[in-house]
Amino acid sequence: MNAIISASELVSALAGPHPPVLLDVRWQLSLAAAAGAPPFDGRAAYRAGHLPGAVFVDLDEELASAPGGHGRHPLPDLEVFGAAMRRAGVSSAAPVVVYDGGLGWGAARAWWLLRWTGHPDVRVLDGGLPSWEGPLETSVPQPAEGDFVPAPGAAGLLDADGAAALARSGVLLDARAGERYRGEVEPIDRVGGHIPGAVSAPTTENVGADGRFLSAGELGARFKELGVSQGSPVGVYCGSGVSAAHEVLALAVAGIPAALYVGSWSEWSSDPGRPVAVGPDPR
Structure with a gap:
């Protein structure tokens, strides 16, 4: 299965019988933040407009543990990560599509973690949000709880x-x-x-x-x-x-x-x- 999906392919998938769960992982490495400038606010960007039905996932809080001896973005606590995925509606039997603001790094981090923890069907929206030509929404969805339980070791x-x-x-x-x-x-x-x-x-x-x-x-x-x-x-x-x-x-x-x-x-x-x-x- 291809690891990425185009915007046009995503439109078709969302209209199909088994639409994917959408995760918005807008995140931005800010060297200015390291110098004391305000960091990028992914949640604010999400609230301003996101793909219909997408749930925001916080990279720093849910896709990584606190910085320390194992680096700035060490592996997340698996209970925290699993709870975040289930809150977003992620289930093992349902496809997942992840996107970010276009750089692709945040989306790729979520993609890798889901693969590493055993999800069989996850792809990244190629080009991120800028590639999407359809409508956006500002309401925050409340998806049904998913059943995904992380089982690490499926990827290197x-x-x-x-x-x-x-x-x-x-x-x-x-x-x-x-x-x-x-x-x-x-x-x-x-x-x-x-x-x-x-x-x-x-x-x-x-x-x-x-x-x-x-x-x-x-x-x-x-x-x-x-x-x-x-x-x-x-x-x-x-x-x-x-x-x-x-x-x-x-x-x-x-x-x-x-x-x-x-x-x-x-x-x-x-x-x-x-x-x-x-x-x-x-x-």
């Missing part, structure tokens, strides 16, 4: 040691901007650079100017150039495990399974004992 998950090992034995992709990978700038974490052996693969290069994913063929060619071959183990990390989920999604579009290092650079760099590489060379 890496910890710090696993990421380090994969950088040696397979392909570990760094989804952050190139200048952060090279250690030229680091606006958030303790130190700049990358995990030794990781390959720079900014997630922004997986989409076109319209914010929609490149074709499966184009993505496959891109990852091949980065060293990914059929059957080779692949993992992805970023700053805090959000944009890396978007790269795992891009890999899925290309037909390539990949694991996610959720703690990512925010966890790795917090430990002074872990090695750090700088510059364009993986090592």
